[in-house]
Amino acid sequence: MTDYAKLFRLDGKHALVIGAGSGIGRESALALSAHGAQVTCADRDLAAAESTASTRDLTIAGELGAPDISAYQLDILDDDAIIRAAAELDPVDVLVFTAATNVRKRILDYTNDEFDRVVSLNLRASFQLIRAFGKQMAERGSGSIIGFSSIRGTTVEPGQSVYAATKAGLVQLLRTAAAELGPSGVRANAIAPGVVETPLTAQIKANPAWYDAYAQKGALSRWAQPSELAGAVVYLASDASSFVTGSVLAVDGGWTAVDGRFDPPN
Numbered sequence: 001m002t003d004y005a006k007l008f009r010l011d012g013k014h015a016l017v018i019g020a021g022s023g024i025g026r027e028s029a030l031a032l033s034a035h036g037a038q039v040t041c042a043d044r045d046l047a048a049a050e051s052t053a054s055t056r057d058l059t060i061a062g063e064l065g066a067p068d069i070s071a072y073q074l075d076i077l078d079d080d081a082i083i084r085a086a087a088e089l090d091p092v093d094v095l096v097f098t099a100a101t102n103v104r105k106r107i108l109d110y111t112n113d114e115f116d117r118v119v120s121l122n123l124r125a126s127f128q129l130i131r132a133f134g135k136q137m138a139e140r141g142s143g144s145i146i147g148f149s150s151i152r153g154t155t156v157e158p159g160q161s162v163y164a165a166t167k168a169g170l171v172q173l174l175r176t177a178a179a180e181l182g183p184s185g186v187r188a189n190a191i192a193p194g195v196v197e198t199p200l201t202a203q204i205k206a207n208p209a210w211y212d213a214y215a216q217k218g219a220l221s222r223w224a225q226p227s228e229l230a231g232a233v234v235y236l237a238s239d240a241s242s243f244v245t246g247s248v249l250a251v252d253g254g255w256t257a258v259d260g261r262f263d264p265p266n
């Protein structure tokens, strides 16, 4: 019989969170740890990853046993570093990757260097992570891969071209990973956030008209805090989602549900 009280528990699982030094990655790492997972907080910025790991240490009052959470320096633009991480870290049951970048510029103004920078991190590095960790998961016969797409994988506005293309592309990469690795017991899913207050969107928050326009667009009429993405990560990591693969989970406050141009009179 299924013990539903433990449906979301992650005891005995090792979760590697890449981008754990900031924003959604940080909250994902803390939530996975709170649900019992061994968590490796990986980031290009080691001090930020260490800060996440030590935050969790400070939140354990009242819990049984110390959480197994550690920091690891990893630059996912370095192919060899990814392969090294897959070889030297404990086998990974749950891979979460959040690192991404955006250059908000119209297509005619984009430089080739900017295009390469966005595609290299958002798409190429994701491809390398899926390959390195998907391989070991498939060999072990289980695993959950969780990548971060965006509302921009579906809906766009001027200035989102390359970022949007990478976020749509990531969905197709993950769907194909689901198709190829599913027979080996590995699941692959995307989470598509709406607007979330993190360093990635600081440029928008600094402009009140821009910030408010985005707040009003969704059904909930506000931005999300990064902690509001953590539930989706725990769900996709856990057995609560054991039959979920190749999916895109919208956590966007209704952004993609509502057209938003006009509120017609009754």
Ligand SMILES: NC(=O)c1ccc[n+]([C@@H]2O[C@H](COP(=O)([O-])OP(=O)(O)OC[C@H]3O[C@@H](n4cnc5c(N)ncnc54)[C@H](O)[C@@H]3O)[C@@H](O)[C@H]2O)c1
Binding pocket: 018, 019, 020, 021, 022, 023, 024, 025, 042, 043, 044, 045, 048, 074, 075, 076, 077, 097, 098, 099, 100, 101, 121, 148, 149, 150, 151, 192, 193, 194, 195, 196, 197, 198, 199, 200, 201, 226
């Ligand atoms: N914030 C939003 O409003 C929003 C909306 C939709 C989608 N998303 C997506 O959610 C994900 C997380 O976004 P966020 O806002 O938490 O980002 P963030 O900028 O707050 O955090 C990204 C983290 O990735 C790390 N990182 C950057 N380059 C790296 C590299 N080469 N190797 C390893 N680590 C690296 C950074 O040091 C940072 O800690 C992204 O994929 C983003 O596209 C965010």
